[in-house]
Amino acid sequence: EPEVTQTPSHQVTQMGQEVILRCVPISNHLYFYWYRQILGQKVEFLVSFYNNEISEKSEIFDDQFSVERPDGSNFTLKIRSTKLEDSAMYFCAEQQGAGTDTQYFGPGTRLTVL
Amino acid sequence: QKEVEQNSGPLSVPEGAIASLNCTYSDRVSQSFFWYRQYSGKSPELIMSIYSNGDKEDGRFTAQLNKASQYVSLLIRDSQPSDSATYLCAVGAGSYQLTFGKGTKLSVIP
Numbered sequence: 001e002p003e004v005t006q007t008p009s010h011q012v013t014q015m016g017q018e019v020i021l022r023c024v025p026i027s028n029h030l031y032f033y034w035y036r037q038i039l040g041q042k043v044e045f046l047v048s049f050y051n052n053e054i055s056e057k058s059e060i061f062d063d064q065f066s067v068e069r070p071d072g073s074n075f076t077l078k079i080r081s082t083k084l085e086d087s088a089m090y091f092c093a094e095q096q097g098a099g100t101d102t103q104y105f106g107p108g109t110r111l112t113v114l
Numbered sequence: 115q116k117e118v119e120q121n122s123g124p125l126s127v128p129e130g131a132i133a134s135l136n137c138t139y140s141d142r143v144s145q146s147f148f149w150y151r152q153y154s155g156k157s158p159e160l161i162m163s164i165y166s167n168g169d170k171e172d173g174r175f176t177a178q179l180n181k182a183s184q185y186v187s188l189l190i191r192d193s194q195p196s197d198s199a200t201y202l203c204a205v206g207a208g209s210y211q212l213t214f215g216k217g218t219k220l221s222v223i224p
Binding site for chain 2: 044048091103104107
């Protein structure tokens with residue numbers, strides 16, 4: 001199974017600060033996703049990204065969130081002004097093609113907002 | 115609103131027994147179905163995918179899908195203590211996102 005990597009593994013920040021979470025994709029994968037999982041809760045979809053554009057986003061993905069692929073390789077999730085309730089595990093996921101292909105999850109970044 | 119429901123458990127089975135995990139989903143147009151395993155503090159790891167009605171076997175794992183009943187299950191034969199984890203059911207409906215259930219916690223007792 002291909003490996004998706006994410007950095008940092010753990011990020012601690014103060015409320016109101018900006019954070020950037022990074023995902024290093026597998027080279028031939030086309031579709032990228034961010035999910036989050038609040039402790040003890042289910043994995044929730046945030047956003048999907050294809051061809052340098054957002055394909056879909058959930059109601060969670062409000063104006064505080066943004067995604068980009070700034071250098072054509074790393075895929076980033078930015079939270080502009082963090083809130084306490086943003087504390088969660090954030091997972092990057094990728095798939096090679098559309099439709100019924102498998103999504104591979106990265107190891108996640110644990111975000112703690114104080 | 116797409117919903118994926120799972121019993122939260124915990125489901126306890128003795129080592130060597132069959133563990134049966136169930137999942138129902140609300141969106142009738144769902145097309146792809148996945149079982150992920152998640153150890154505490156780790157990311158979801160794909161166990162099985164299934165797209166057509168019936169059974170699909172992979173080693174000790176069998177996924178079963180019944181689209182008419184909107185039901186998908188995972189059987190784990192010869193359960194091992196290392197199978198102890200939370201099992202997540204995820205459903206795709208032709209769009210890009212997956213909708214996850216809350217997961218069933220499985221405990222295999224040696």
